[in-house]
Amino acid sequence: MxxxxxxxxxxxxxxxxxxxxxxxxxxxxxxxxxxxxxxxxxxxxxxxxxxxxxxxxxxxxxxxxxxxxxxxxxxxxxxxxxxxxxxxxxxxxxxxxxxxxxxxxxxxxxxxxxxxxxxxxxxxxxxxxxxxxxxxxxxxxxxxxxxxxxxxxxxxxxxxxxxxxxxxxxxxxxxxxxxxxxxxxxxxxxxxxxxxxxxxxxxxxxxxxxxxxxxxxxxxxxVEPFLHAPPSPAANKPFFFIGRLEPEKGFEDAAKAARLANVPLHVIGDGAGRAVLERDYPEVVLHGWKNKDEIAALVTAARCIVISSRVPEPFGLAAVEAVASGIPVIIPQAALLAREIAELGCGLPFENGNIAALAAAMTRLAGDDAMVRAMSENCLRQRGSMAxxxxxxxxxxxxxxxxxxxxxxxxxxxxxxx
Structure with a gap:
């Protein structure tokens, strides 16, 4: 009382x-x-x-x-x-x-x-x-x-x-x-x-x-999830980056790693870095800034959400929204949620700023439908525990x-x- x-x-x-x-x-x-x-x-x-x-x-x-x-x-x-x-x-x-x-x-x-x-x-x-x-x-x-x-x-x-x-x-x-x-x-x-x-x-x-x-x-x-209906990420190919296109957010790291891993990358967000992606990474699909409903429609096609920030994100909204939606994440170790996401079996951590390690995580998820399916199920089980x-x-x-x-x-x- x-x-x-x-x-x-x-x-x-x-x-x-x-x-x-x-x-x-x-x-x-x-x-x-x-x-x-x-x-x-x-x-x-x-x-x-x-x-x-x-x-x-x-x-x-x-x-x-x-x-x-x-x-x-x-x-x-x-x-x-x-x-x-x-x-x-x-x-x-x-x-x-x-x-x-x-x-x-x-x-x-x-x-x-x-x-x-x-x-x-x-x-x-x-x-x-x-x-x-x-x-x-x-x-x-x-x-x-x-x-x-x-x-x-x-x-x-x-x-x-x-x-x-x-x-x-x-x-x-x-x-x-x-x-x-x-x-x-x-x-x-x-x-x-x-x-x-x-x-x-x-x-x-x-x-x-x-x-x-x-x-x-x-x-x-x-946090409200991107999606309320269970997704099928294991049936999808694209990896998604969601966030401001500023250097500290690691958008270019995500693009470089996707190229190394030979996986499709979609980017939702805008900022000064858009010109860099347009010039140097023509294979990246740029969606620009989108509202919540538009993001939901796009990420139904996501295999994984990539968080590649080079700074210690205190919460990481996109990561939690993804987990709550049943979509696995790849997240840098310095993000405060990284250990928790890994322990819950909802994603893979990688060393901050290490593009090869990020590419390796992408390659791993791109080639293992069973792992993606298991992570998605873990995400849905844990959706109420992280926020x-x-x-x-x-x-x-x-x-x-x-x-x-x-x-x-x-x-x-x-x-x-x-």
């Missing part, structure tokens, strides 16, 4: 629309909370577009940093005065002892300034770690120059002097400065914060950064809110019990 139901939940996110993983979940959480009859304020860094149910919408009116001028983005990315002023006003106007503040995304528009506004309600703030930005200045525990997983301690001397950023060392310095500003306004190293991680192995990365792990909670993302449904995810959030309000008001439960 819950003793503490929130008076309201303030969802805080860079974007007000579904434009990526964190934003999808921020909007979904607002919808699910409103369905429980709890008032929601959705606070976004951009200009509010469509309404989210009956939630109160508050927009700062900003643009993503990548769409701003260089000087404006440099200054505003470190400290967005408008975001601070607007959030401080919302808190002053609506705060109560039972209000929860749930931060989903802040690095693309809102900036560390929001944490200054949130400091006085810190005990009731939830930081949802959809990525590693709370612990790693570039957000990925990756060296984007070498496209390798980074094993350095974040913000150590070696970290600060290593050029790992996509754009240049000046960007690394800027990101490190932003990290220090965020930690100044909302310290996590010595003072525990309410942090949600999306996979239990993220805990190791956060403790490596020195974050106080006392109130870290694992809540896996909700939440929307309803169970909402329940996990409310359990967390209950615990947070109990810590914030420890005497209230005893009074209710008396």
């Amino acid at each position: 819950r003793h503490h139901q929130p008076d309201r939940v303030v969802i805080i996110n860079d974007r007000s629309e579904r434009v990526g993983g964190a934003s999808n979940l921020a909007v979904l959480s607002a919808e699910l909370i409103r369905e429980r009859g709890i008032p929601v304020i959705y606070f976004a860094g951009d200009t509010i577009g469509a309404a989210i149910g009956t939630a109160e919408m508050v927009g700062v009116g900003g643009q993503p940093l990548v769409n701003q001028g260089k000087l404006t983005a440099t200054i505003g990315g470190l400290y967005n005065q408008a975001a601070y002023d607007s959030l401080r006003t919302v808190i002053a106007r609506t705060d109560s002892p039972g209000t929860i503040y749930h931060v989903h995304g802040w690095s693309k528009i809102l900036s560390p300034s929001i944490f200054r506004a949130l400091w006085r309600v810190r005990s009731r703030v939830v930081l949802h770690a959809h990525d590693y930005f709370l612990s790693c200045p570039n957000g990925g525990y990756a060296n984007y120059q070498s496209h390798r997983v980074c094993n350095l301690t974040p913000m150590s001397a070696r970290c600060l002097t290593t050029q790992c950023d996509k754009r240049g060392y000046h960007e690394k310095v800027w990101r490190s400065t932003r990290h220090l500003i965020r930690e100044h306004f909302f310290p996590t190293r010595y003072t525990p914060a309410n942090i949600v991680i999306v996979h239990q192995h993220m805990h190791e990365y956060f403790t490596r950064a020195g974050i106080n792990a006392e109130y870290i909670r694992t809540i896996r993302n909700p 939440h449904t929307s309803l169970s995810w909402a329940e996990a959030l409310f359990e967390l809110y209950d615990e947070i309000l109990e810590r914030a008001h420890p005497g209230q439960q005893a009074a209710l019990a008396g």
Whole structure:
């Protein structure tokens, strides 16, 4: 039985629309909370577009940093005065002892300034770690120059002097400065914060950064399968890559490996790398960006889903969607789901960035219908064990809110019990 139901939940996110993983979940959480009859304020860094149910919408009116001028983005990315002023006003106007503040995304528009506004309600703030930005200045525990997983301690001397950023060392310095500003306004190293991680192995990365792990909670993302009817992957030939066509996602590794293994590769996704595939890998079938229903129609022809990211993906949505659909996956060892997928018999792991190893895994699955069939059956048996449904995810959030309000008001439960 819950003793503490929130008076309201303030969802805080860079974007007000579904434009990526964190934003999808921020909007979904607002919808699910409103369905429980709890008032929601959705606070976004951009200009509010469509309404989210009956939630109160508050927009700062900003643009993503990548769409701003260089000087404006440099200054505003470190400290967005408008975001601070607007959030401080919302808190002053609506705060109560039972209000929860749930931060989903802040690095693309809102900036560390929001944490200054949130400091006085810190005990009731939830930081949802959809990525590693709370612990790693570039957000990925990756060296984007070498496209390798980074094993350095974040913000150590070696970290600060290593050029790992996509754009240049000046960007690394800027990101490190932003990290220090965020930690100044909302310290996590010595003072525990309410942090949600999306996979239990993220805990190791956060403790490596020195974050106080006392109130870290694992809540896996909700996932809907691509397919609801059992597929027949063993009857198919094509391998599918699904994701952004950026170097860290390893799209070119997948293309090179498919060529070595002499297997057909289909790519669902878009980005700067599309031109590379069109020029250098004409045998790859490019489908571009597709919505959920379109992806479902395409992957009925999939033998396997290939995840070839060179960074330690914290969750790997496409991998879980594939497993939940009964489609085997090939996944790099550094992905946090890799060990689990291998142990459940749902796919094959390979060494990150090792194209020959990826090609060998493709060759193995291409030539063994019985293995693919067995993996598909394992996937369908395990489909409910790797992620939440929307309803169970909402329940996990409310359990967390209950615990947070109990810590914030420890005497209230005893009074209710008396």
